[in-house]
Amino acid sequence: MLSKYILTDTDLKTALLSGFAILPAPMKKLIKCILNLSASINLTIILLSVATLIFILQIAQDKLVFYFPSWQWLSAAGKFDFYHSRGFFVLFALFCINLIGCTLKRLPRTIDVLKSSSKELDEARRTSLPICETVAVSDYQAARQTLLAMVAGYFKKTGIVREDGDSLHLFAEKGRYSHAGFYLAHLCLLLLALGTTLSATGFQYSFEVTKNQLLDPLVVRDAGRQEKALDFSLLCSDLKTTSYGESSKLKKHQSTLSIIKNGATVATQEVDFATPLHYNGIDIYQDRFSKTIPYAKIKIIAPDNQQSTHELKLGDSFAAGATGVRIRLTRLRPDGVQLKTLTLPETLWVAQNPVQFHQAQLQGYQVSLIEISQKESTTLKAIYDPGKGLIWYSFILMVAGFSICFFCSHQRMWARIERTGSGCSVTLAGAATKNAREVSELIMTIKNSMEYSQSREQR
Amino acid sequence: MVNTYLYAIVPLLYLLCTVLYLLHVLFKVERVGRIATIMTALGLTVHGAAFIARWLESYQLGMGHLPIRGPYECLTFSAMMLVAFYLAIEIKIRTRAFGVFILPVAFLLMVFATLSSRVSKQIVAMPEVLQGNYINYHLSSCFIGYAAFAVSCVASILFLIKRDGGDAHTAKTTLPSRETLDEISYRMIAIGFVMYSILIVTGMFRSKLIWGSYWQWDQVQTWSLIAWLVYAVLLHGRFTWKWSGTLTAILSIIGFLFSIISFLVGAGFLFASGHYPITGKF
Incomplete structure (x- = not known):
């Protein structure tokens, strides 16, 4: 029933050819030319050679100019970043097109070889094969036995295609799928x-975390550098440093991390540089060394007396109440810290006594320093890599x-034994995609063995 | 340290093998050739034992890594692979003349590794980026690849030196035929190309972890890619246009020169690079 809806190879070919036939001649010529070029091995070799030369000029231009002063023009070329240019994109695209073209071009030939209809050694095939030997022997049965034994020994099967009283056709192959x-x-x-x-399209984001800190939720920056809150929290419950034996040389930095989702711990693991914690397509690795860094605890009181505290390390920022103004910690001293608003370049030194910013948006907000503490901290990285x-x-x-x-080769061998008058004629032929010498040696061994038996019989 | 004593014996054995192969080629005495083969096998066994001893000793010292890190280990491992490839070729094609050219290279690598003041023989602790099995695949494929390309390069040089119509490999004491040299060169390039592909892709994974992207156009990465591209051109030409002979020999030598540049950059001798996998500095 369904067969009438299925397009056969012939239908497809006819449809494509009829569509192609209505095109004007110059267009046809152009399409043919493009198709041939895209599937051309000449293009492959040109592209690979051009890429090689460009990479050498890009990477070694300083040395080349140093050793060959007449190549000074390369200095100007060196300022051009080829790897991020359109030229590189074009080269890469051409390479991909060429790769697809060459693969498609070769497909029919491979199918032909695999579907090889005639497994009998007819004259047309015999003349087309690169390895061919003929030997005349008197004993049909002896020749048959020798041939079958040696072919089975090499190809693991005898491969008789057709046999009647007067002739035998044999075909054996190995490495069929090497194509x-x-x-x-x-x-x-x-x-x-x-x-x-x-x-x-994924992201890699490094972030600092202190011992026993809960990042709720874990916020990263995606490929577009936009902040993105992930749908889970991360707790760093321990930080560890391992040394080599008793020496002080550092071996490993490890952190014990837990993923918390909806209040429940869903995964816990000790991570290091090469062992990540996998969760929901995201890998969290140990990034840089653990260290002890100072943290400042800041209290901010809004005009409506609402209080909030923020624990910050150098460079961290926080939003001041509902104003939307972000304030960053820019300096840290034992007796005080310097804060700076991100909207205007106003800085303010803050100690334990409450102080105020002069900005209109922050009118009425009071900021004070609660304490400065030392915390063990480490850098982790979250990687989302869809590829x-x-x-x-x-x-x-x-x-x-x-x-x-x-290392694999498709080796094929055909053989034919035919009775001729008083004796019989044995034709051996073979082909191989690689290592044709092995097939040639097998054919010569069979031939020599038959000739040796023949000469012994005659003696 | 047992490994240093064993490694000290290896160059002497390789020197002896070189002399024996040379005598075999010059005076065509079959027995000398056989002794040379036995001595090479013995040299390789001692070399393998030294490698295993160093591996075990690194565990005893609490460092525990496959000894293919640092210049000393890299050079000795490359020499071992070179001799292993040579022995495999000798067994496969039954020619000993090739040993005259490979064994001295292995000997010189070992002499440089054991005698140079620039190369420390100590087992050193590795930074985090050079720990783990993953880096073992990266570095072992690297040095197996270099050794295969080196053998291919030697075969290609001999191919260019040897004249057509010379004595074929029927005489075991002379150079193999040009056809055999071409075949050796191709097979070694095939092995080296697979190894180099493993090297580049495993390096890409490490690059992603360290620098955040799979490809950085770092000096080591780029020179390795250049060498890979040269061999890719050679292999495409060989498969499709049936290139063989002088052209493939020249390309094989060029490809090896680029892979050597990549090695020297990796060892920190040439150009500034973001990573020195051989010296362990990152």
């Missing part, structure tokens, strides 16, 4: 590029693809 290596490697290179692009999984799996498959490409 997949090419597609795997190229596809994974594209996926790697896609993964790194996806990764750019990580794709990069990781593409990498594994790419290595597998390269390995199949370089």
Whole structure:
């Protein structure tokens, strides 16, 4: 029933060709030219060579100008940041198009090889194969046995295609799926590029946290540098530093972190530089060293007598009541701290006695310092990387693809034994995508073995 | 420290092997060749034992890392890989003449590592970024790749030196045929290329963790990418246009030069870089 709705290869080809046929001749020529160029290995090699040269000129221009003073023009070129230019984007896009083009161009040929309709060694195939040997023997059965034994020994199966009383056709192959290596490697290179692009939509945000501090909620900056509150809180319950043996050389900084969601602890883990706490697609790592830093506790009293306290380290800021004005801690001394509003460049030294800003928006607000305390603090980083999984799996498959490409070969062998008058003729032929020498050696071994048996019989 | 005694023996063994291979090539005495092979296998065994001893001793000192960090460990590990590749080639293609050119390289690497005042032999504590198994994959693939490219480079130089119509590898005491040298060069590039791909991608993951992005256009990253691109050109040409011979030999030598630059940058000898994975400074 459904078959009439399914477009076959032939239908698709016909539809594409008829669509192509109505185009004007110059357009057809242009499309053909673009398609051929995009799938051209010449373009691949040109792109790879151009990229290599540009990278060398970008990275080594200082040294090149130093050793070859006549290359002074490179100094000007060196100021141009190619890696973040449109030129780089064009080169990269061309590379991706070329990768897709080459892969698609090769597909029909691979399908042809895999679907190879004729497994019998006819004359047309025999002449097209790179390795071909013929041997004349008198004993059909002996030749048959030798051939089957040696082919089964190498290919692990005899592969008889057709046999009647007067002839035998044999086809054996191994490494049939080695063609997949090419597609795997190229596809994974594209996926790697896609993964790194996806990764750019994520974020990496470093933040400081003190021992026993609860960040409720955890606020990060996303890819657009906008503040974003995550849907969980983070508690840092312990900070630890490990040394190498009894020496004072630092080995590891670790923090014990807990994720708290809706009042319940959903995950707890000790994190370090390479061991993150995973939660909801976000990885939290130990970033920099733990240290003890001074914190100032500030009290602010609004005109309506509402009080709030803020614990700040150098550089931290807070909003003053409902005014929306943010105040930053800019200096810290044992006897007082300096505060600065972010809207106007007004600074104010604050000690234990309440003081006021002169800004109109802050009229009536009183600020005072409660205490300065030392706290153990560390830097953590939250990473959201949507491309990580794709990069990781593409990498594994790419290595597998390269390995199949370089170390596996599709080896095929055809053989035909035919009775001819008093004896019989054996034709052996083979082909291999790589390491053709092995197939050639197998064919020569079979041939020599048959000739040796023949000569022994004659003696 | 047992490892330093064992590592001190290795260069002597490699020097002896070099002399034996040379005598074998010059005087074509099969027995000398066989002794050279046995001595090379012995040298590699002692080298492997030294490597394992250093690994175990690093645990005894409370540092516990695979000894492929720092210039000393990098150089000795590269020399070990070089000799391992050579032995595999000798067994596979049954030619000993190649040893005359590979063993001296391994010997010089070992001499530089053990005698140079610039290279500390002490087992040192590693910073956090150089700890863990992940960095083991990164650095081991790096030095296996360098060793494979070095063998390929030597095969390519010999290919260019050897003239057509010379004695083929039927005579075990002379250089392998040009065809065999080309094949050795290709196979070593294939191994090196896979290793370099692992090196670059594992480096990308580390870069993301340290610097916040997968690619930084850092000197080490860029030089490694350049070497990878040169080998990619070579492999594409070889697969598609059936490039072989002089062109691939020249490209193989160029590719190795770039990978050496990447090594020297990583070791802190050339250019300023954000990371020195070999010296451990970040």
